[in-house]
Structure formats: structure tokens, C-alpha cells
Amino acid sequence: MSILVDDDTRVVVQGITGGEGKFHAEQMIDYGTNVVAGAVPGKGGQEVAGVPVYDTVHDAVDEEDADASVIFVPPAFAADAIFEALDTDLDLAVAITEGIPTQDMAKVNKRLQETDTRLQGPNCPGIITPGEAKLGILPGNIFSEGKVGLVSRSGTLTYQVVDSLTQRGIGQTTAIGIGGDPIIGTDFIDALELFEADEDTEAVVMCGEIGGEDEEEAAEYIAHNMDTPVAGFIAGRTAPPGKRMGHAGAIVSGSGTGTAESKIDALNDAGVPVGDTPEEVADNIEDLL
Amino acid sequence: MKLHEYQAKQVFAEVGIPTPGSTLATTVDEVVEAASDLGYPVAVKAQVHVGGRGKAGGIKLAENEDEAREAAEDILGMDLKGYTVDKVLVEEAVDFTNELYVGVTMDRGEGQPVVMVSEKGGVNIEEVAEEDPDAIAREHVDPAFGLHPYQARKVVYDAGIPREVAGDVASILTTLYDLYEDRDGSDVEINPLMVTSDDEVIAADAVMNIDEDALFRQPELAEMEEEAAEDDLEAKANEYGFDYVRLDGNVGIIGNGAGLVMTTLDLVDYYGGEPANFLDIGGGAKAERVANALDMVFSDENVDSVVFNIFGGITRGDEVAKGINTALEQFDEIPKPVVVRLAGTNAEEGREILNDELVTVEETLEGAVQRAVEYADEEATEVDQ
Numbered sequence: 001m002s003i004l005v006d007d008d009t010r011v012v013v014q015g016i017t018g019g020e021g022k023f024h025a026e027q028m029i030d031y032g033t034n035v036v037a038g039a040v041p042g043k044g045g046q047e048v049a050g051v052p053v054y055d056t057v058h059d060a061v062d063e064e065d066a067d068a069s070v071i072f073v074p075p076a077f078a079a080d081a082i083f084e085a086l087d088t089d090l091d092l093a094v095a096i097t098e099g100i101p102t103q104d105m106a107k108v109n110k111r112l113q114e115t116d117t118r119l120q121g122p123n124c125p126g127i128i129t130p131g132e133a134k135l136g137i138l139p140g141n142i143f144s145e146g147k148v149g150l151v152s153r154s155g156t157l158t159y160q161v162v163d164s165l166t167q168r169g170i171g172q173t174t175a176i177g178i179g180g181d182p183i184i185g186t187d188f189i190d191a192l193e194l195f196e197a198d199e200d201t202e203a204v205v206m207c208g209e210i211g212g213e214d215e216e217e218a219a220e221y222i223a224h225n226m227d228t229p230v231a232g233f234i235a236g237r238t239a240p241p242g243k244r245m246g247h248a249g250a251i252v253s254g255s256g257t258g259t260a261e262s263k264i265d266a267l268n269d270a271g272v273p274v275g276d277t278p279e280e281v282a283d284n285i286e287d288l289l
Numbered sequence: 290m291k292l293h294e295y296q297a298k299q300v301f302a303e304v305g306i307p308t309p310g311s312t313l314a315t316t317v318d319e320v321v322e323a324a325s326d327l328g329y330p331v332a333v334k335a336q337v338h339v340g341g342r343g344k345a346g347g348i349k350l351a352e353n354e355d356e357a358r359e360a361a362e363d364i365l366g367m368d369l370k371g372y373t374v375d376k377v378l379v380e381e382a383v384d385f386t387n388e389l390y391v392g393v394t395m396d397r398g399e400g401q402p403v404v405m406v407s408e409k410g411g412v413n414i415e416e417v418a419e420e421d422p423d424a425i426a427r428e429h430v431d432p433a434f435g436l437h438p439y440q441a442r443k444v445v446y447d448a449g450i451p452r453e454v455a456g457d458v459a460s461i462l463t464t465l466y467d468l469y470e471d472r473d474g475s476d477v478e479i480n481p482l483m484v485t486s487d488d489e490v491i492a493a494d495a496v497m498n499i500d501e502d503a504l505f506r507q508p509e510l511a512e513m514e515e516e517a518a519e520d521d522l523e524a525k526a527n528e529y530g531f532d533y534v535r536l537d538g539n540v541g542i543i544g545n546g547a548g549l550v551m552t553t554l555d556l557v558d559y560y561g562g563e564p565a566n567f568l569d570i571g572g573g574a575k576a577e578r579v580a581n582a583l584d585m586v587f588s589d590e591n592v593d594s595v596v597f598n599i600f601g602g603i604t605r606g607d608e609v610a611k612g613i614n615t616a617l618e619q620f621d622e623i624p625k626p627v628v629v630r631l632a633g634t635n636a637e638e639g640r641e642i643l644n645d646e647l648v649t650v651e652e653t654l655e656g657a658v659q660r661a662v663e664y665a666d667e668e669a670t671e672v673d674q
Contacts, residue, residue, distance in 0.1 A: 020603070076505060098572065101473055101503035102395055106432040109400035125602060137572075137603045139634050154548020155572075159600045159633055160654065180547060182397040209548050212397050235551040238536075238558045239567075242340075244501075246532040246547025246569040260555075276559055278552065279655060 002129035002174045003149070003194040003201075004092055004118070005068065009133050012037045012057060012066035012090075014073055014081050016048045021072035024096075024137050025049040028070070031140040033133040036064040039084075061088045068092040070126065070135045078122065079104035086115045094135045095122035095185075105183040112185060119185025125155035125177040138175070146171015148285060149195035149228075151188060152207035153180045153214075157235055157278075161205055164282040170289070173201045180209065180246075188218035196226050203229045203288045205281060206272070210236030210245070211258050219266035231284040232267045232274040234260045290499045293336045295378045296513045297495035300472065304464055306479075307491045311380035320361035321354055323379040329353055330382040333360040335367070335374040341413065345369055350382055383493055388481035389450060390414050390425070391462050392496075393469040402430040404441070404466055406448040406458065411481035436466040453488045461490060472510060473503030522589060529581045531568055538563025540665045541586035541595040541625070545570050545604045553598045553658065560655075562662035565592045572603040579612025587624045593668035596661035597629040598654060599639075606631045606639025617647040626664040630657035 011028070015021040016038030026049045029035050037060035038048050044055035054060040057069060069090055073081040078097040085093035086108075100122050112119055120127060126136010130143040142159060144166045152158040155177050162175060176191050178184055188206060195201045208215035215234065222230050237260040239245050264274045273288075275281035292300070298308045312323035313336070324331045335347035342348050347369050349360035357379075367374050388411030396403040407425040409417050417424050426447035428440045441459040450458050461482065469477040478496040485491065504511040514527060526533035532547065536554075540562045544550035547569050554564040566589060570582050586595050599609050609631065617623055627648045631639040643650050649664075651657035 024603075075502060099502040101506075102475065102500050103402070103432060103470065103473060103503070106395065106400055106402060110431060110433055139602045142633065152548070154546060154551075155602060156544070156546025156600045157548035157552055159602055160549060160552065163600075163632060182395060183400045207548070209551060233552075235548045235555060237555045238564055239551060239554070240534075240536065243534045243567075244532075245534060245551055245567050277556060277655060 002132060003191075003198050004174065004176070005127055005129050005133045005135055007032065007034060007132040009034060009068050009135070010064065010066045011035045011135060012039050012060040012064070012069045014039045014057060014069050014071045014085065016040060016051070016053060016072070017043045017046065018072060018074075022048055024072060025051070027140070028134055031134045032131075033135065036060075036066050039069070057084045057088050057090075061090065066090065068135060069094065071095040071097060073097055075099040075101070079108055082108050082119065082122070083111060086111055086117050086119070089115070090117050092118050092120065094120045094124070094126050096124065096126060096136055097121075098123040100181070102182055105181065109183050120176065121179040121184060123181045124179030124184075125158060127174065127176045129174045130172050136177070138177070142166055143175065144171040147173060147200060147202040147289065149173050149198065149201040149204040150175040150207070151191040151195070151204065152177050153209050154207060154235060157207050157233070160278045161207060161233065161281055164278050165205075165285065168282055168286065170282070170285060173198060182212065188214050189221045192218060192221060192226060192230070196228050201228060203231065203285055205231050205233070205285060207233045207235070208263055209234060210239050210260050210263070213258060215263040216266040219270040219272065222272060223270035229288040230272045231281055231288060232272045233278065233281045234263045234267070234274060236260050290501045290504065290510075290514050291338045292497040292499065292510070292513055293338070294334065294495055295336055297497035298492070300468065300497060301492055301495050304468055306461055306464055307489070308495065309381040309383050309491060309493060311378050313376055314361070314379050315365070315376045317358060317361040317365060320365075320377060320379050321357050324351060324357040325354065327379065327381050329357075331357060332380045332382050333357065333364055334378045334380060335364050335369055336376045336378055337369050337372040337374055339370045339372060342369065347374065383483045383491055384485060385483035385493075386486050387451070387484035389458065389484065389490070390478070390480045391458065391465060391482055392476065392478035392480070393466050393474065394476045396429065399429060402432055402466075402469065404428050404430060404436060404444055404462060406444050406450065406462060408449050414480055430466065435470060436463055438463065441466075451484070454484050454490050457490045458482070461492075472497070473500045473507055474498065475500045522585065525585055525588065529585065531570065531582065531585065533585065534567040535589065536564050536566055538565045539591050539593040539669060540661050541565045541589065541592040542598070543568045543570060543582045543586060543595065544598040545572065545574060545600065549598060549600055553596065553654070556654065556658040557596070557662060560659050560662045562665055565589055574604050574612070575608055576612035576615055579609050580616035583613070583616040583627070592625055594625055594661045594664035595627045596657055597627060598657060599631050599633070601631070601633030601636055605634050606636040607642055610639035610642040613648060614642065614644050617644070623647060625668065628657050628661040628664065630654055
């Protein structure tokens with residue numbers, strides 16, 4: 001079992017004719033993902049990575065019955081690509097693109113409330129159900145099938161923690177990178193809710209970072225709604241206030257909220273052990289299983 | 290990206306938000322000349338990206354030439370929370386009866402812009418927000434429609450702004466929202482918005498922070514960014530296109546992905562070291578970018594050792610390894626010890642390529658960080674002796 005994606009998921013890749021789009025479409029197909037089409041305006045009729053390319057996402061959905069999309073479209077055009085995905089009633093749209101202007105995402109966020117499509121990202125590594133499907137740029141070889149769900153705001157940090165788990169023989173149900181931008185689609189609570197409902201997920205790792213209050217809200221959710229145990233990690237303990245640390249979202253306001261300390265305290269209060277190092281997170285998961 | 294006050298006021302002036310007359314100056318003589326042109330009294334204001342300039346001695350009033358000279362001598366060249374002041378804004382001092390606050394920012398929790406108005410301007414608005422949140426009236430904005438005029442009026446009335454100036458404040462707020470939207474602001478604020486004895490409103494300060502991800506469609510503001518860089522390292526980071534933050538320690542840190550780089554900083558601290566910087570080379574980095582990253586970190590004279598932490602996904606270990614070799618082979622002697630940890634995509638190929646006469650290769654993140662901290666301690670001790 002898994003959440004959101006499995007080997008039945010039929011994927012359209014938006015931006016498949018670009019360098020990143022093509023490379024990762026091939027990687028996804030190699031992994032076993034059921035990539036059925038690409039969608040690029042003006043490139044309809046071509047074939048890339050062995051799949052047909054359509055001018056619009058609508059055509060890809062009509063012709064190939066796609067139900068999920070992965071978006072590799074440059075930042076200037078990415079919001080439009082997400083709007084297009086939302087207009088086709090796909091079940092899931094995963095936006096990998098980094099650097100979409102925040103005000104564009106505010107408009108997307110508004111539209112998202114009016115549709116049934118789930119958005120994941122942007123600025124995220126994607127989602128993987130080991131052994132079945134990966135949508136995005138995650139390195140498939142470090143993942144293994146198993147019982148632990150993983151949700152993270154940071155891509156490379158996800159890899160670091162998964163690597164620690166896999167090396168100890170602890171596999172994963174699904175790993176989902178929600179992205180580190182200030183405005184995102186699927187958030188911690190959405191993912192935790194799905195893992196809680198998934199019978200095969202026996203424990204969850206939640207990796208957060210400084211900025212915003214999403215981790216604090218997730219801690220509340222865990223305390224009141226989850227039976228599945230959760231282990232946590234928070235990046236950015238040493239970050240100085242007021243500085244943007246790479247991610248748009250990773251900035252501490254200086255007013256006490258959004259700091260690593262406030263997030264760690266909230267998680268500890270919810271009964272979630274927070275590791276000081278990625279290895280300690282793996283230790284904590286071993287204890288929880 | 291933060292604009293300096295003088296830059297933000299240029300942008301304000303373009304859209305008709307009233308500001309006091311002012312001139313930028315870099316020498317004491319220029320300050321005195323500007324002040325006599327503007328007419329006394331004037332305010333001399335340090336142009337650095339530091340909050341609480343006034344309290345820190347970075348803003349002084351001058352009633353006459355002697356005071357202007359004295360203020361200029363005090364402020365130019367002063368160290369303001371780690372930044373050297375090399376330019377000041379000389380500005381007409383406004384005779385005011387009241388100080389207000391207006392601002393626009395993104396409420397990330399709601400995923401919507403929010404406009405804010407308060408009659409308690411002129412002080413640290415963050416403190417007001419914390420101690421007396423009701424003193425700031427707020428209104429969320431549907432980004433698809435923009436700020437409706439009725440919303441601007443509502444928030445101004447909610448804030449208890451005096452009737453005499455309510456219409457003008459609502460109009461300035463509307464202009465400020467349009468500016469926020471058109472120029473991809475992340476925070477756009479006026480604090481204080483001064484009310485004069487003639488019931489005119491005038492922006493005595495100007496804050497404009499711009500969404501860096503949107504600079505591709507704001508070429509004018511991108512040019513201002515070059516000018517706004519506070520020191521050589523930041524200017525260099527802008528040039529190379531890195532996310533870079535200078536910190537106080539001596540262990541240089543380079544990695545890919547913000548979360549992993551922050552984790553590396555945290556581990557350096559955990560193992561008893563002090564991070565000198567945050568440098569994210571981003572996704573899919575090629576050899577040249579890696580070389581530029583090393584160049585940046587070696588340019589910081591506080592750095593005693595460097596830890597390079599790469600977990601390849603989209604980034605490939607062999608590319609990174611080539612970049613590290615290329616960068617280091619230029620030196621007759623490596624300036625500071627470099628520890629490399631490669632994992633993920635093509636990591637093994639990368640580790641084989643790395644020239645271990647130039648760098649220390651570690652298998653694990655923990656091992657790499659500990660080694661870098663040890664090297665930094667050794668280097669620091671040598672310098673002391």
C-alpha cells in the first residue's frame with residue numbers, strides 16, 4: 001500500500017521536451033512509473049522518452065487517460081502550467097519547479113480552493129512509492145519498500161534521512177516532498193492525514209525547517225488525530241533571525257514563531273521525538289517500530 | 290532582496306506617493322551641501338539594511354551646518370550592527386503631528402496578501418504587533434482581484450485613522466498595494482507615514498523587500514540589487530547566483546539544497562564548531578558552479594576549513610567532484626583544508642574522481658562535519674600561535 005501514487009498512476013509530464021523534463025521522464029520510466037504522455041505547447045505530435053507529446057494537458061488526459069501530472073516548466077511559465085493542470089481535473093499535480101514568484105502562487109492557491117485536484121509543491125522533489133512509481137527527481141536507488149511514511153519540506157534532507165533508514169533495512173511506504181516555499185499545495189497535515197489512514201504505514205518521519213508555522217500546526221494535528229507514531233527532524237537551529245536561508249520559506253521572523261526551537265518544542269509536546277541529527281531520527285524510528 | 294530607503298523612495302516617487310525632499314550623499318561635504326540646498330532642519334539617515342537604525346545612532350537630526358557636519362562625521366563610516374555605513378540620505382525633517390503605519394505583505398498561513406494599517410506608527414511595528422495586535426487593522430486581499438477600494442476604506446476606518454486624513458491614507462494604501470503587486474514585493478511598508486499640521490500625509494520612511502524569485506520580470510529592481518549589496522562577498526554571491534548568508538564562525542559550508550545545508554550548519558554547531566556561512570549551490574550544479582562556490586568561501590578570511598556536503602538527486606556526484614578538482618588544482622597550496630562528503634546520484638564515481646591529495650573524503654555526513662570542525666580548530670590554533 002501507499003499514498004497518492006502507485007503502479008496504476010498514469011502520468012503526464014508537462015515540459016517533457018526540456019532538458020530536465022526529458023532526463024527525469026526517462027528516469028521515472030526506468031523506475032517503472034507509468035508515464036503515458038508529455039504536454040508541451042507547440043510540441044504536439046513529437047515523441048520523447050518513448051511517449052507521445054501533446055500540445056495541451058487536456059489532450060493528454062483525453063487521449064491517454066492520464067490522472068496525474070509532473071511539472072518541469074521554467075518559473076516564468078510554471079504558474080500557468082499549474083493552472084492548466086488544475087483545469088483538467090487530474091487527481092494530482094506535482095510541481096517540481098523551483099523559484100516560482102510567491103504572488104503567482106497566491107493566485108494558484110486561490111484557484112486550488114475551487115478544484116478537486118491535489119497540488120504537491122512547488123519547489124519539491126516529488127513523491128515516490130518504492131518499487132511502484134516515482135513522480136519527480138528523487139534518486140530511486142536509495143529508497144526501499146517498507147513500513148515508514150516520510151513527509152519533508154526539503155528535498156536533499158529527505159534523501160539524507162531515507163538513506164539512513166534504508167541502510168538499516170527500514171523501508172518506506174511512500175515519501176512525499178511538500179516543498180519549502182511559503183505557499184504550497186499539500187502540506188504536512190494533508191500528508192499526515194493520508195499516512196494515518198494508510199494501513200501499511202506503521203510510523204512516519206516528518207522533516208521540517210525554520211520559517212512559517214506549519215510544523216507547529218502539524219504538531220497540534222498529531223497530538224489530537226494520530227495513532228501512528230511520528231519521529232521528527234527540524235533543520236535550521238543555527239540560522240540567524242531575519243535571514244533567508246535558501247528557501248523562500250526558510251526565514252525566521254525574529255518574533256519567536258517559526259524558529260527551530262518553537263517547532264521542536266511543539267513536536268515534543270505532541271509526543272514526537274525530534275532527533276538532533278539524521279542518524280538520531282533513524283534511531284527514533286527504530287524505537288517506534 | 291531589500292531595497293535601501295533611498296531606492297524605495299525613488300520607486301515611491303514614480304507612483305506618486307509623497308516623500309520628503311532628499312539627496313543621497315557619501316562624504317561629509319556632500320551632506321553639508323545637500324542640507325543647505327534642502328533647508329534646515331534635516332535628518333541624516335544611514336543607508337544600511339539594519340532594523341532600528343534610529344536607536345543604534347544611524348539617524349540624526351541637524352538644525353544647522355555645524356550639526357549637519359557633526360552628524361555626517363558620526364554616521365559615515367560607522368559600524369551599524371556589523372555593516373559599515375558608506376552612504377547617507379539627507380532629508381527634509383518633516384514637522385508632524387501624528388505618525389501612522391501602512392504595509393502590505395504575504396500572509397503565508399492564509400496564502401493571501403494582507404494589507405495593514407495602524408495609528409501607532411513611528412515605532413517598532415513588530416513590537417506593536419506582539420504587544421497590542423488589535424492596534425493593527427488587517428484586511429486580506431484576493432490576489433486575483435487586487436485590493437478593492439471599499440477594503441482600503443474599511444481597513445483605514447478600522448484602524449481609527451483621523452477622518453481628516455482617512456481618504457488620503459486609503460489612497461496611499463491602494464497605491465502601495467498596486468506597487469506591491471506590480472513590483473513583486475514581499476513586504477512594502479511605510480513607517481512612519483507622517484501627518485503634518487496641515488493634514489497632509491507624507492512617507493517619512495520606505496521599506497521595499499522584493500521577491501527574489503520574481504526579479505526576472507523586474508529588471509529595474511534587479512539593477513538596484515547590485516547597488517544594494519552590503520559587502521564584497523554578497524556582491525559576489527549575487528554575481529554567481531548563489532543563496533549565500535555570511536555568519537560569524539570559521540567553518541565554511543557548501544551543500545546542495547537549503548534543508549541539507551541548514552542541517553550541515555546545525556551539525557557543525559552540534560559537534561562544537563561554528564558555521565562561517567550558508568552556501569547552497571542549488572540543484573543540478575555543474576563543475577564551474579562548484580568551483581565558484583569554493584572561490585566564494587575561500588574569499589571569506591574568517592574561514593578556517595570547508596565542508597562540502599552533496600547528496601545527489603538532480604545533482605551528480607561526478608560533476609561535483611570534477612568541479613572540486615578543477616577549482617583546487619588552480620592553487621599551488623590549498624588555502625584551507627577541504628572535507629568532501631558525496632552521496633546519492635553518481636556518488637561512487639565522484640569519490641573515485643576526487644583527488645585525495647587536495648581534499649579529505651568522508652563517507653558519512655557526521656564524519657565529514659566532525660573532520661571539518663577538527664581542521665578548523667587546528668587552523669585557528671596555529672594562527673593563535
